[in-house]
Amino acid sequence: xxxxxxxxxxxxxxxxxxxxxxxxxxxxxxxxxxxxxxxxxxxxxxxxxxxxxxxxxxxxxxxxxxxxxxxxxxxxxxxxxxxxxxxxxxxxxxxxxxxxxxxxxxxxxxxxxxxx
Amino acid sequence: xxxxxxxxxxxxxxxxxxxxxxxxxxxxxxxxxxxxxxxxxxxxxxxxxxxxxxxxxxxxxxxxxxxxxxxxxxxxxxxxxxxxxxxxxxxxxxxxxxxxxxxxxxxxxxx
Numbered sequence: 001x002x003x004x005x006x007x008x009x010x011x012x013x014x015x016x017x018x019x020x021x022x023x024x025x026x027x028x029x030x031x032x033x034x035x036x037x038x039x040x041x042x043x044x045x046x047x048x049x050x051x052x053x054x055x056x057x058x059x060x061x062x063x064x065x066x067x068x069x070x071x072x073x074x075x076x077x078x079x080x081x082x083x084x085x086x087x088x089x090x091x092x093x094x095x096x097x098x099x100x101x102x103x104x105x106x107x108x109x110x111x112x113x114x115x116x
Numbered sequence: 117x118x119x120x121x122x123x124x125x126x127x128x129x130x131x132x133x134x135x136x137x138x139x140x141x142x143x144x145x146x147x148x149x150x151x152x153x154x155x156x157x158x159x160x161x162x163x164x165x166x167x168x169x170x171x172x173x174x175x176x177x178x179x180x181x182x183x184x185x186x187x188x189x190x191x192x193x194x195x196x197x198x199x200x201x202x203x204x205x206x207x208x209x210x211x212x213x214x215x216x217x218x219x220x221x222x223x224x225x226x227x
Binding site: 007037039042043047048056088091092102103104105106107108109110112 | 118120126146147149151157160161164166179190197202206214215216217218219220
């Protein structure tokens with residue numbers, strides 16, 4: 001148990017469906033992240049929220065829509081996905097101290113998404 | 117070319133062997149993580165280091181900032197060590213730090 005919880009663990013959805021991934025952390029961290037892990041590729045950063053504000057979006061398609069209602073919760077809303085979006089989606093959190101020491105990231109278990 | 121390179125990509129070892137996984141990076145960093153990912157996806161942070169050496173149980177991580185290189189060593193390896201080991205560097209700059217990941221090393225320890 002790392003303190004970062006993701007639900008659901010597995011999700012199968014059709015290309016016309018709308019679904020959401022949820023991430024929750026109770027570590028008191030002020031930054032949360034969505035990563036995508038595709039087969040045989042490094043993890044790719046999708047979104048960063050720091051102090052509940054989105055500070056980085058690495059040119060992710062608009063069919064992925066993040067939401068961070070508070071510092072403990074992060075969502076990834078999915079709509080009209082493509083089969084190539086099938087991947088493991090990982091949430092992480094950290095305590096960012098700008099100008100301070102580097103911070104350790106804590107990861108959730110991931111959501112295995114299959115788009116059919 | 118990836119900014120973070122790991123070697124080997126795949127490694128098979130016999131139980132009890134000493135294992136080394138290497139990581140080289142080409143960007144400026146404030147720290148480096150070694151992560152372990154078991155089948156099923158969950159990722160656990162093993163070490164975060166920015167200089168020298170850290171030890172935890174049978175795991176040892178070293179980093180050479182000048183050479184932009186880190187190694188993860190496993191002593192007396194065991195089948196339960198079988199996992200993907202990922203090197204990730206914390207790249208400073210911008211509004212927040214971000215992790216850049218290697219492609220991982222798949223380790224299989226056979227009994």
